[in-house]
Amino acid sequence: MRLNPRQLPQSLNKGLAPIYIVSGDEPLLVQECCDSIRAAARNQGFNERELLHAEHNFDWGQLIASAGSMSLFAEKKLIEVRLPNGKPGDKGSKALQEFAQIGSDDLVLLLVLPKVDRSQLNSKWMKSLEQRGALIQVWPVDANEMPRWIHQRLRAEGLDAEPEAIQILAERVEGNLLAASQEIEKLKLLSNDNLITAATMNDAVASSARYDVFGLIDRALAGDAEAAVKTLHGLRAEGVEAPVVLWALAREIRSLLEIGEKLDQGQPLNRLVRIQKRQPLVQAAIARLPRRQLEALLLRARAVDNAIKGGRELNPWTGLLELTLNLSGKRSL
Template sequence: MQLNLSQLDQHLQQNLKSVYLISGDEPMQLIDAADRLRLSIREKGVIDWELFHIGKSFDWGMLLQKSANMSLFGEQRIMDIRLSVMPDKVGQQALEQFIQNCLTDYIIISAPKLAKNHQNHKWVKLAIQTGVWIPVWPVEIDKLPHWLIQLAQRKNRILSQEAAVFLSFQVQGNLLAAKQELDKAFLMLEDDQEISLGFLQQQVADNSKFTLWDLIALSLTGEHSVIPEILGKLRQEKIAPFLIAKMLQKECFDIERASRLMKEGQRKEQVFNQLQIWMPRQKGVNKALGRYSAQGWQKLWVRALKLEKVAVGLEKGDFWDDCCDQLMLMAGAPIWKH
């Protein structure tokens, strides 16, 4: 069975198939489709999730071993396969066997674009025969505004038509950049506020200056010497203190969770995908994980919660001084010990 990505939401309202093969060279759409599938499957009560990042040197025997082992308590699993390259002959045979072994589970396979010869591979034919194939394609420029509006709707947010057209022009087909702009808007506006043209125009204008995202990235990578200067510029640009506190909370919370999950034995790649820590953030988060323990990042998260109270006037303090201390601590400056 083959579906267009635009048909996926309607399909998810029906009985789900055991196998989903998503293929294409547009990473944002691959991620989006897999996320929507996982969410729908989890809503059916399936919480056991196995993630496999597969490259050229992958151990296919390990994959087959996993597929042969029943889930703890015999419950259904989400078997999430992410192919960075198309498999060789050994991998093709392993995937065919894997699909046969896991038909009582839910299998999501994300793969590069399938050329015609790839579509003749036995594992691909088996996946399509027993499940659903969703090829994804780059979004055409004239269809990008509609894609952005739908993306906002899936987050229960409202993006105006004029704002969608403006953002489409600004990102020039870069879906990841478009999503990042919308994520910033989601964070700055209340759930029931429309993302308007004026709001996005101001947000894009602000991007030509140092951004809060830049500042947090520098703190995570440990470049603390530039923090006071950049924070001062953000203060001059009247960046809302409440927004800064919220962003610092999210960053500390995500890193604390990542640290705990990895300590429990989960692979870093699995944790990053689970917490949606994508490539632009991974360099900084990697360094931050080695800077403090999970308990240390929890203390920093609590500190960021207090910073929010200072920002809204519930506690006394100098927000900008306290914020600078918070960023310096996150960067590993010798101010405070965890």
């Protein structure tokens, strides 16, 4: 069966499934789903927990061996497998299918992996696990949903807030759910009553936005010039060096040129861009920026590189601002 995170508590109250697959790219929500499953398992006597990190060159035989070995002090066991790349490979696929055939009330498997794509959902190993257990797909909370998520979170902690206060927190954390959760914990300590006003929120909440070069690239590819420029200013304020930002921008421009050429040759985008959530960003950028313009941006990136090395009378950050605007589809002065 498939569950969303809101349905998980009710399902756990009815009893444990033999297998749980928790999939998603939002760390806080994934962690909370896993915590709920672990807690339910402990309450039902699963006192032994074994953690396996299925990274590169992982021996999948450990999974089957773990299923066959029990501690002298525990009758029931939770096996947690973390699969960072989401792809078990041939050996892992066979091991997971074999595990799915093990019928035991004394074993629960918790498989934690990133967001899965359609091919993974249709794979034999996923279908075999899903037939015996539950798949919980965790989706990110987008900007439009963030205020409602914050309000629900506040209510769950016994707090309420003015609409303006909720909006302040949503803007400050910029989609960072972990930061939002931490700020709500802090508000519980600071609040004299259960209502958080806009003034209280302004005073209490620090800016928790994370600025990173990869966020800058994604915002520029999406054509969101305002957010991209804000991120660029944030990077500079945090002390990130100009060469690091230039490296990311130039690499992405070269990548767009290469992808555009291969698309013209008839190659599919999903083979050229492996990360599914980046595919629409890259597609939009290639549609917006013709090859000639991308080549001009590379020449401009070289000029910024010369400026960084002291070879031109140009402020490197001004050059980076122009590159960011142009990559976002905006003209610079």
